[in-house]
Amino acid sequence: MLEVSQRGHAMPLSPYRRLTPFADAAKQRGVQVHHLNIGQPDIETPPVMLAAVQQANIRVLEYSPTAGYPSYRRALARYYQQVGISVTPDDILVTAGGSEAIFFALMSCLNPGDELIIPEPFYGAYTAFAVATDVRIVPVTSHLADGFAPPLIEEFERRITPRTKAVLLCTPNNPTGYVYSRAELEQLKDLCVRHSLYLLSDEAYREFCYDGDYVSAMHLSGADDHIVILDTISKRYSACGARIGAFVTKNKALQQTAFKFAQMRVSPPGLAQVLAEAASELPDTYFDHTKAEYQARRDLMVSRLRAMPGVECPVPGGAFYVMARLPVDDCDTFCQWLLEEFSYHGQTVMLSPASGFYATKGLGKQEVRMAYVLNCEALGLALTCLEQALLVYPGREVPVPEAAFDQDR
Amino acid sequence: MLEVSQRGHAMPLSPYRRLTPFADAAKQRGVQVHHLNIGQPDIETPPVMLAAVQQANIRVLEYSPTAGYPSYRRALARYYQQVGISVTPDDILVTAGGSEAIFFALMSCLNPGDELIIPEPFYGAYTAFAVATDVRIVPVTSHLADGFAPPLIEEFERRITPRTKAVLLCTPNNPTGYVYSRAELEQLKDLCVRHSLYLLSDEAYREFCYDGDYVSAMHLSGADDHIVILDTISKRYSACGARIGAFVTKNKALQQTAFKFAQMRVSPPGLAQVLAEAASELPDTYFDHTKAEYQARRDLMVSRLRAMPGVECPVPGGAFYVMARLPVDDCDTFCQWLLEEFSYHGQTVMLSPASGFYATKGLGKQEVRMAYVLNCEALGLALTCLEQALLVYPGREVPVPEAAFDQDR
Structure with a gap:
């Protein structure tokens, strides 16, 4: 029997790849997809x-x-x-x-x-x-x-x-x-x-x-x-x-x-x-502009994320990624749902579920990675999509009213 | 102990690499080295x-x-x-x-x-x-x-x-x-x-x-x-x-x-x-010129080689290499000697010993690979170097006079 190698079988398919068909289908339906899922900057090559x-x-x-x-x-x-x-x-x-x-x-x-x-x-x-x-x-x-x-x-x-x-x-x-x-x-x-x-x-x-x-x-x-x-x-x-x-x-x-x-x-x-x-x-000052641009985006992304109920994220000191905890059941499901079922004013957002970044099974289930590789305007639109999605996603965590704790005491 | 991997140890160093220092030294001494050792064509990129x-x-x-x-x-x-x-x-x-x-x-x-x-x-x-x-x-x-x-x-x-x-x-x-x-x-x-x-x-x-x-x-x-x-x-x-x-x-x-x-x-x-x-x-005729050029070089190389006593080579039907048997003791030694000790009118030639192309130990000892990636003029000079070298190389095979066979009979 002609078979591919076992090591070929063992090779992982990138998690990004798994979501690509859903992103393509969304675009086919006319939905604009904001890509926060990969580290492909929009900054011009010098x-x-x-x-x-x-x-x-x-x-x-x-x-x-x-x-x-x-x-x-x-x-x-x-x-x-x-x-x-x-x-x-x-x-x-x-x-x-x-x-x-x-x-x-x-x-x-x-x-x-x-x-x-x-x-x-x-x-x-x-x-x-x-x-x-x-x-x-x-x-x-x-x-x-x-x-x-x-x-x-x-x-x-x-x-x-x-x-x-x-x-x-x-x-x-x-x-x-x-x-x-x-x-x-x-x-x-x-x-x-x-x-x-x-x-x-x-x-x-x-x-x-x-x-x-x-x-x-x-x-x-x-x-x-x-x-x-x-x-x-x-x-x-x-x-x-x-x-x-x-x-x-x-x-x-x-x-x-x-x-x-x-x-x-x-x-x-x-x-x-x-x-x-x-x-x-390149002049010695080349990175000044790029860094300032990325920093403005980071600051925007972190402040917008922290304003969303149930979202937690640290302030990342470098690179151009934010890892955030989202108030959802499972980020793999949520990221697919964003592409398959959600849109806001004809737009949605593509994120990287964090499960692909952990070797330990089960970790990162409620985390996503977002790359701030879009300009602040596009980034703002993308984050609005996320904000709106978190309000309606069927698998969202429902905040427990404080009264519920009182009754237990 | 900090060690490199066993697979790293097992990796072969290219045979070409072994001869490079000798070629560099020859150039340092002012000797012109004709490179027939690698498949780097001189044909222009379109x-x-x-x-x-x-x-x-x-x-x-x-x-x-x-x-x-x-x-x-x-x-x-x-x-x-x-x-x-x-x-x-x-x-x-x-x-x-x-x-x-x-x-x-x-x-x-x-x-x-x-x-x-x-x-x-x-x-x-x-x-x-x-x-x-x-x-x-x-x-x-x-x-x-x-x-x-x-x-x-x-x-x-x-x-x-x-x-x-x-x-x-x-x-x-x-x-x-x-x-x-x-x-x-x-x-x-x-x-x-x-x-x-x-x-x-x-x-x-x-x-x-x-x-x-x-x-x-x-x-x-x-x-x-x-x-x-x-x-x-x-x-x-x-x-x-x-x-x-x-x-x-x-x-x-x-x-x-x-x-x-x-x-x-x-x-x-x-x-x-x-x-x-x-x-x-590129026009449909693009390969016609390149092929004609390579074919002329092949024909020159084969005819020159076959005119050298004791040298044998088949006519290669394609690519741009000729494998030839040389009348020498050991082509690894000979190729190094060409770079280290030989020159003819201030020129020498770099060849690939064939031992690097055989997996079976001991094979190819009397063979070399020559790439006809130089124009016919340079190729002619390179082959003249080889011809002259074979006349004086200390490890050359001495043709056995026919009389020697007669005595044995």
Whole structure:
């Protein structure tokens, strides 16, 4: 019998994908769908970067070197220096998006069956990468009530077994927006040094911290061999479609190992490296505008959400996501209902049910992730849809009148 | 102890990489190195394709859909129709180069420990993909003396075990240039149907057949569920750096499985899809010139090689490689010596030792692969270097005078 592989069967279908047909059907019916469900910003890709591709004088679009164009790796090293990350071009392997950096990290650091500790909720694709590389994710739960601060270091420590090889964190965090403090990172670094673990740090949202300074795992000292930064230009320059990322480590043996996996696919995308390199032409003030824009959206979203009865959300310090608790029975059902049955003035909203961000079954049932990737006007309309929907959704929590408590006493 | 993974240790370093430092050192000494070692054509990328990228009106470089832009998938389906391959856009998953198509195929068709039969010599990166996906390559040897025709079907059949899941072929072949006949493909197809195996067909060099018609695995009938085409625009349009390929199958379950692996990395490169889509603007005669150019180079290379004492090579029917037997002790040593110790009028030549193309240890020791990716003038100079080198290389085979045989009789 001709069958697909068991690992193919085991691969998850993204939760976003499950809702797509309902969104498409809503659009078919003429309903306008506001997309808060994916991290695809509406911010324009810097024209100077697009112009570099347009002006590139290419006769033959050749393979780039496996690790990326030397000129781009030098430009990237300069960028890292500017954000206080002291690396050389040799410490950088250019990848096809942050995705490939994650893949190379899991392949290079862990063997089949090894364990990877990740604070949950976490970026859903980590699960797919773990299945593809036969790595076991061991979640440590963070909670909405604590603003999704990382769990106590003891919680990490007690999950370490002889099969544990790495801790994977994401700061600023997708999906929670939490920004790790230096003290929290130091604790995790010490843990990794103590137990000979790699510390994999996904820093895709580095530029977007609103309430304080950003700390990178590579700002820490004394653990160079342990630390790998998984990076991407997707969010930084609103260039998700370029597929340019980076695997960054000062651990020579690990860098050489990742390089062997990179050789397999010959080279990262060529045109997109030209685009990425031109980021060095951006003025120092480039991120000021983008950050201010995202911060205004965050503030709008948080204040609107907090004004809705029964909705709870922490103020996320970074990235462009808000995780909120909604007063509904089940957010998977609710998000589908929003697309299938609800509309308000011909509009509705698409959200990400949080269940896809938790490894522990049953968690996140009342939570959603919302990406503030729309301008404030569109965001306002989207949030009005949510507000109205929560008033009429059949599975909404009915607030218990205070009198009910009195009778029980 | 902080260690890299065992699978990382097991990953091969490309044989090309081993020789690179010697080539770099030769260039440092002022020696001109003619590169016949890699399949990086000097043919220009069609200006109309590059112009499409320059003229693209992009405000936000967004993620493309996971399977590729619908417009590009439609254009690609039309291209396949033109070459007699009847597929719809739904049968096509756009990938980051042919490399990613190979990766998705191994992940979707085989489980860890499963066996993949491949005629050797074969493209070196297959070994890397097999290690990365924990698949066991079972080689079936083809021979220079037979022009690298595929082994008898019985040879394939007797290697089939309960763990065999697929046969991987490459036509026109890298590294041998052999073009499979319809009869040979039919035999392999029947074998795959009989034993419930996938037939993975790497057709990166489809356009470059010089002595007869090209037959694709998808030209065969009655085995749609078994056949997967692994494709790329790298060689077709001399656009290796674009990193655009395709995973093509009419097997719905398999396509959906590959799609799940594709979702993990969100989308294929965006700018390069714009480039690739513009191939539809090329005139029907586009390949005529390129083919004529490659054919002239092939003919030059084969005639020059055959004029060198002790050198043997078949006439490759396609792709842009020649595999030749050289009268030397060991081609790995010889290729290094060419870079380290030899020069002729300030020039030398870089070749690929064939050992990297065989899975069976010890095979290919006297063979090299040469890519005719230089224009005829440069190719002539490169072959003169080889000719001169074979006259003075210390490890050359000394022709046995005929008298020596007489004495033994």
